[in-house]
Amino acid sequence: MFEAHSINAEHKDLIHDIAYDFYGQRMATCSSDQFVKVWDEDEHDNWHLTASWKAHSGSVWKVTWAHPEFGQVLATCSFDRTAAVWEEIVGEGSGSGERGMRHWVRRTNLVDSRTSVTDVKFAPKTLGLLLATCSADGVIRIYEAPDVMNLSQWTLQHEISCKLPCSCLTWNPSLSRLHPPMLAVGSDDSNASSGGKVFIYEYSENNRRWTKTETLSNVVDPVHDIAFAPNLGRSFHTLAIATKDVRIVTLKPMQDAAQSGLSRFEITTAAQFDDHYCTVWRVCWNIMGTILASSGDDGCVRLWKDNYVNNWKCVAVLKGDGTSAHSAEIPQIATPPSHSISGTQAPLSTTRNISIATVTAERPTTTILSTSKWQAPVIKGRFSKSVWLGNPSEPSLPPPPIIERPKSKK
Amino acid sequence: MTSKTVFVTQEGPANALALNKDNTQVVIAGRNVFKIFALLEDKFEEVCNLRVGKNLNLNFSCNDVAWNLIDDHILATAATNGAVVVWNLNRPSRSKQEHVFIDHKRTVNKVSFHMTEPMWLISGSQDGTMKCFDLRIKEATKTFYSNTESVRDVQFSPHQQYTFAAVSENGHVQQWDLRKPDRCFQHFTAHSGPIFACDWHPEASWLATASRDKTIKVWDISAKPTCEYTIHTIASVGRIKWRPQRKYHIASCALVVDCSINVWDIRRPYIPFASFNEHKDVPTGVAWRGDPQYFLSTSRDCTLYHHVFKDATRPASKANPQGIALNCKGDVAYACKISVNAPTTVKQLTSIMRKSPASNDTFCMASSMMHRFTETAPREPKWFRECAEGYLLSGRLNDICDHNAAVAITAGRNDISTVWSITKTLYANPLGNMLKSSPNVSKDDTVNTLNLAQIGIGSTVDQTNIGHENDVKSLQGEAPGVISGGDDETETDEMTENQNFIGPILPSHRRYLAGHKCQPKGDFFFGDGELEPITMDYTSGYIHNLMNHENDWTLPKEAFPLRHEIQDRSPPPEQFPNHSPDMNDNDSGSVTVEDQPCELIVTAVPKPLFWDPTQLIEEALRHHAAILDVQTSASILIALGERRKSLNIEAATQEHWLLEYIDMLGRFKLWEIATQIIQLAWMPSVSQLNQQSTTIHACCTTCTKPLQRSAWLCDRCHTSRHALCSICHQVVRGVYAWCQGCAHGGHVIHMNEWFESNRQCPTGCGHICEFT
Structure with a gap:
């Protein structure tokens, strides 16, 4: 079940981005009104505005938190062609209150771009304090703060030209040394003939350069958002793409890539949903990487969940106006691939109150219409060993008793 | 009328442009260019080049140009040398220069014709004055002293015949009455920096001003000037022009940095309504063609553009609205x-x-x-937290597994619990335990076997401790019976792994429940043969067998004679956790237990074979990592201790799992557990995580020399006085607990004891310490 709480952000224009910090207890919003606001959660789960400042002289497109080991640090990027790094400092308590007033100071302003800076993201912390920006003229820039204690000194390490205007970027969050630093960049170029709109860049330690390793050629529509799933020890990478639909793509490093130096990937579209029936603006993973949230022009957030064999289902629909937070029940028996009849299914019910997977074991289950359209999962590699437990011909068999109940005797 | 975006390139940049009164021709003027173009359907056609004649002096170098709004053949330019030049296109000679006013002492920034009086021309100059000219008199009729260093723009009001506005570099706006040159009738500070341009709204009593402070301000100057709107742009604003027929729209171009021409809706002052990005350098002039859809612009990139509104980019529509x-x-x-x-x-x-x-x-x-x-009952974070906090990670593997299996069940993760149980079973070395015959060891053995039974048969059903105990007993009770089965050394080729697992639980075992409670542990002693099912052939194939939905858990008939009727059928096994708990909840229905009795007795158990479970464990760990359950992978990996060395998992992968798990623990603020894992880590890159970037400098209390080698011995004065415990007077090596009030302290344990019964400092200093 989801409860909706309205937050009066009091931004004077569109809010373009929301970001939780590492712990999920602080939140930053940015808006076209050129302000960035920081919200903190108190012990009673209430959120309070704790800082608000004019950060740029143009719309602020994105806001992102650095890992807390670098301090309370935000990065923003703006239509005014700059990206900025902000640090919260606790002032020396001089009179006003026992605890010093906190405020955010601009540590640096990155002015290399000649067009709107469309996205900014900190690299995974294992790479140090690294910041990637991309801009509307198709340039990706990697900045580094060589001294993590000095946030005002950033050096432009790399400038990668990607030809098409960039709209979004994401770092591969993997902490593994087996995975070289990797970036995915999306373009919102509306010209379908310019080819794939998602590019994968990898950093090669040998020649110290970023190289484009892949172009996702099957994504030709404008890409508005892109997000790598938390890696959490996986050998492959999962990428969510917001374009005219929601896509989930897996990138599996190929074994023979080692000798060639440049890694190649086996790229599989794991899922593709067009339930929004309109432009999808945002995708975001939960920190466990198990739920993907997407939002589109329909004003709804849809939550997608994987049942571990690449069978993705919509588990909730959250209305953006907060009038009701509805969601679909997880089908109690996940429909095996052969069962899905895509396209003709009833639209998701928005009247049922949700309970995500509150299934009692003994209750005889009924098949609930799968509400999401989904692609037949591409079962490869690891997943080929997973076989559906459900017997397709008998979808409503009672489940066996699970461990918490007394032994069932029938 | 031209209806598409076209441009023409010139030999030099133009500083300004002006349209004639019916918007069919445009004049552009700069230092080295001064031309008139006709606007044709799809191109510019040069009508006249005014830069002709033998005397190309600085009079031709223009800062601004104005086209008379009534007489279509009269032009005026503001020259950089301070001259105001009037041009008559009707002159028969090649040179169209009509008259040069040389009244200003410095550069003229702006010239402007009156809207209704064709003979009136006003100029604003860098010398701080404005001069009004009557074209018939050939000299300046009036001079207005602005009392500022320079006047950047001057514009006649469209509403009042005798009013004009002037803006200057000190940020001031002045309104003048033409008839009263002695002083302005209105004067206010509009910007904090130089104002570069102003423009009267064609309808409302608004004056827009553009400044180096990157803002455009709209002033209502009908009464006391009030700032109605402020637009924040990204660069100094050089030119502004209201869009005709659109009350709230104004076009602007920057003086530096920004090459685009933006059209703003002043009610949404943050993002341009439309943006024109054709120019390669900053635009220098904007002129609407009397139609809201078309305008012309000049730029420092030497081009003259004709823009069409439908070709504009709309930054707001590209902006992510969510x-x-x-x-x-x-x-x-x-x-x-x-x-x-x-x-x-x-x-x-x-x-x-x-x-x-x-x-x-x-x-x-x-x-x-x-x-x-907010999710009312979030499950994953709860699981994660409970498991992370509950798991034992070091100790004997058996204990760890038992404990962790219980923890996982409490957290609601039955599948993970099973993984722990299986892990335990796989690594239990019954043979090794058996060699020692002490009761304690065999008790362990019992537990092992018990767990085997649980796993194989359905630990998921009896999960309470009592059920657990029952199974132990039942197994114990059953053991003799199994032994009595004789040593039929059947190889297990024909038997499925499932059968092997079912084997130990024999139908009659329940009877023994009560009777064997006090049975000595030693009795529960398997012969060689009995151990076999525990470890035998538990290959990955087993998992797939389990996963196979065709396997409905009715046991095949056996070749062995039945000894008993099965009275209490075995519950189905928990699936190997290839599936999420959700799936278990949802899907386990497909594994059904038919009510038909299972008829199987294992009368003989084969010989023990040493079997290496590493491959299976390895697969399981990789599987859990692949399904994003790094907690399980990392925890088992740690719990395995030295056994992990036999796993064929690259060190980098192991490190990866640990790092990801530690990172995740950090998100939940479970730092104690993260620290525990760091300390248990066997690879330096992880175990040294806590030693990075944490330096605490301490100084000796007597000589104030920084303590370098250890915190309890000063290198210079060779004392440990500063590190003595106030209670036992011994040197404290390790954590020194001290009161922040009196700075006395000592061993944590001593302090703890002391403050349980005392409130004052143990040294007798009299301080009431606050021990928290």
């Missing part, structure tokens, strides 16, 4: 644009005021609402 974020509690923060359904009253109002597309209105009504969706 934001979404998830945190570790499962909350979803969501901001989205409020869909504008303009109330009908507003629509009517606007339609009365002017005819403009509805999109213009919705454009400036952009706002977002923000919601936070």
